[in-house]
Amino acid sequence: MFHTILCPVDTAEPGLETKALSVARQLAAESGASITLLAVVPDMPVMAAEYLPADFHANQMSEAEQTLKDLAVKSDLPQDKVQTRVRLGRPYHEILEEAEASHADLIVMASHRPRLATYLLGSNAAHVVRHAQCSVMALRPEAA
Numbered sequence: 001m002f003h004t005i006l007c008p009v010d011t012a013e014p015g016l017e018t019k020a021l022s023v024a025r026q027l028a029a030e031s032g033a034s035i036t037l038l039a040v041v042p043d044m045p046v047m048a049a050e051y052l053p054a055d056f057h058a059n060q061m062s063e064a065e066q067t068l069k070d071l072a073v074k075s076d077l078p079q080d081k082v083q084t085r086v087r088l089g090r091p092y093h094e095i096l097e098e099a100e101a102s103h104a105d106l107i108v109m110a111s112h113r114p115r116l117a118t119y120l121l122g123s124n125a126a127h128v129v130r131h132a133q134c135s136v137m138a139l140r141p142e143a144a
């Protein structure tokens with residue numbers, strides 16, 4: 001049914017991804033799909049970048065890579081079918097780019113409940129749902 005499932009993970013919000021990774025694991029098991037875990041390290045505006053150490057982004061990216069690898073183990077994802085990717089940029093933009101580059105046919109991502117601010121500002125999940133060429137599953141948290 002699916003060949004390549006992309007799971008974008010916000011490593012700054014631990015726990016949000018739990019349900020998405022569990023659903024991705026089940027879908028991958030049913031269809032033999034591979035899973036790509038993606039973290040995007042937000043790029044800093046040029047003015048802020050001046051004040052950061054030269055290796056700031058490189059360090060953030062390798063930390064994110066390690067977090068994804070740990071999540072893959074913790075979430076019991078099939079080790080031979082999972083890969084991790086880290087990109088630098090705006091999250092929704094890089095999610096869409098990675099979906100194209102990896103020929104993803106499904107994106108599974110956790111999404112917050114919509115709030116007024118979300119309607120006004122937009123959100124990563126909304127951008128991805130609107131612009132992705134492939135199917136997108138946006139998983140809301142369980143009702144409290």
Ligand code: ADP
Nearest residue numbers: 008009010039040091109110111112123124125
């Ligand atoms: P937000 O407004 O915080 O983007 P959404 O509910 O629209 O909230 O989307 C949250 C989802 O967006 C996360 O579960 C994750 O899939 C994706 N996402 C957000 N930030 C990142 C990031 N830095 N790297 C990868 N994915 C991200």
